[in-house]
Amino acid sequence: MxxxxxxxxxxxxxxxxxxxxxxxxxxxxxxxxxxxxxxxxxxxxxxxxxxxxxxxxxxxxxxxxxxxxxxxxxxxxxxxxxxxxxxxxxxxxxxxxxxxxxxxxxxxxxxxxxxxxxxxxxxxxxxxxxxxxxxxxxxxxxxxxxxxxxxxxxxxxxxxxxxxxxxxxxxRPKYVDALKTHYQNHSSSLCPDCHRRLDTNPLRLLDCKIESCQPIIESAPKGTEYxxxxxxxxxxxxxxxxxxxxxxxxxxxxxxxxxxxxxxxxxxxxxxxxxxxxxxxxxxxxxxxxxxxxxxxxxxxxxxxxxxxxxxxxxxLGINIVAESKLNIMFAHMGEPAKKESIRLSSKIRQLGAEAFVGPSRGLKSQMRYASNMNASHTIIIGDDELSSGTYTVRDLTSGDQSEMTADGILNFVKDYDNSHRVN
Ligand SMILES: [Zn+2]
Ligand SMILES: [Zn+2]
Incomplete structure (x- = not known):
């Protein structure tokens, strides 16, 4: 790259x-x-x-x-x-x-x-x-x-x-003076940074991470006593x-x-x-x-x-932050009429405020793999049979449950789901 x-x-x-x-x-x-x-x-x-x-x-x-x-x-x-x-x-x-x-x-x-x-x-x-x-x-x-x-x-x-x-x-000036005096008495063992801090920013002397400066910090006067x-x-x-x-x-x-x-x-x-x-x-x-x-x-x-x-x-700490159960529906489709119905229905679902998307134009198996990759919560499968009967199979990918719903039934399901699961 x-x-x-x-x-x-x-x-x-x-x-x-x-x-x-x-x-x-x-x-x-x-x-x-x-x-x-x-x-x-x-x-x-x-x-x-x-x-x-x-x-x-x-x-x-x-x-x-x-x-x-x-x-x-x-x-x-x-x-x-x-x-x-x-x-x-x-x-x-x-x-x-x-x-x-x-x-x-x-x-x-x-x-x-x-x-x-x-x-x-x-x-x-x-x-x-x-x-x-x-x-x-x-x-x-x-x-x-x-x-x-x-x-x-x-x-x-x-x-x-x-x-x-x-x-x-x-x-603070009185404390800084006491701190400086303490450090001047130890000036031979100070790290180069602390030598510089002694002039520019004495309080930062207490902040030094260098090992050899730690005993000087420990024996330094305490600010709260001043x-x-x-x-x-x-x-x-x-x-x-x-x-x-x-x-x-x-x-x-x-x-x-x-x-x-x-x-x-x-x-x-x-x-x-x-x-x-x-x-x-x-x-x-x-x-x-x-x-x-x-x-x-x-x-x-x-x-x-x-x-x-x-x-x-x-x-x-391994804190689990995904407490929210979110509706995210993928439409798996076979054939042009089914694809159109998927485009129409997914658009309606998004207008209700939920997530929905159309599966890629590939075989059913490949579409289902894509759904799991996209963390879809549900899939709705539409083919010629579903179109002629007017009922679609809705599969909950978490529980594996399946149910048959009409297009209106699906929209009602989305509305109800939203009310009962939405966080904030
Ligand atoms: Zn004061
Ligand atoms: Zn130091």
Missing amino acids: EFQAPRGTTDVLPDDQGYWRYVENTASQVAESFGYRRIDTPVFEDTNLFIRGIGDSTDIVEKETYTFKDRGGDSLTLRPEGTASICRAYLQHGMHNMPQPVRLFYLCPNFRYERPQAGRFRAFHQFGIEAFGESDPYIDAEVIEVSWRFLKAVGIDDISLSINSIGDMDC LCIPCNTHWLQLQEYLTEVGIRFNVDNTLVRGLDYYSRTVYEITPPTNRRTSVIAGGGRYDGLLEQLGGPATPGIGFGMGIERVIENIKR
Whole structure:
């Protein structure tokens, strides 16, 4: 083959589409049940939005964006994550003048030039939510609960929640100083990346995956011990509210998240194995971000999760997503008059909202093989005898049951079936 999908991208083939619809539908249902409303933003934005909104010292902006000049000479970047675009839309459309909080959710493709590896893609999809204009910690607990309930709803049951608070502009500098001092005392044993982080992004020191840096992380000062009184109150209330809705959590003081703009609450949800390398959902509070983007001071909090990773976990657990019994009828036909009747009847059935299609113009056996390949639920066989008697044989391919029906009988069968089996 001359052409292949670009590295780090995948095709979602028809057999896999069921997983995607299942995840997207569940995501919408759960988010809407909490009062979140869907928003869609363009696939590309002004490059500066991401430089200002994500931070130019982050890995994402430093080495992972797809940035290009368009034909008019403007620098554009394919969206590498959801939050900055949603913040831009919130400000642009004056949503800060609406009653707060404003609750939004999104399902969208993102693009990052990452080293391709298992479960990591350069074009990937995210489900996420953002809640703007509320600083009370009940909304922190709510955002966490949305992601938690969604994962439970799709059947991913074996998850655990880690939370942390990284303070705010008042108390974080003191913590960062303590962290720097601790790392300067260990500077001889730091990995090259951590040497760099010490200057550019000290909180990310706690995020290092290199083995030799782990003892330094373990002995590092804990952020939650440096919180100012308002941050500490927020932190304690968050834990109370999570307990109130029955969500168990563990406090992980090394959890800082990758992006510059987080403040106070940060969290991650992981499956039981491979912690940290297989985070399913993560998010946090970003109270300074909207101001950084030129808007009024507005608190915000949200999460993002990779749909590919959610589907990977659904498959890992062998969750059966095909609960819906769907009517999908193939007409097997012999002879031109029978073919015409098949075309006419299948068209009528589709107008009733069910699936129906005409078998290929080959022998009966070959048509029946095709029906099973297409996952037909029923076949209707029409030949000269059936046409002259006016009754057709309807075969249920799941049970093997057969019954004789007239054309009108078939249409009534479809109408009734639809009412008794349709999901949503
Ligand atoms: Zn390191
Ligand atoms: Zn504080």
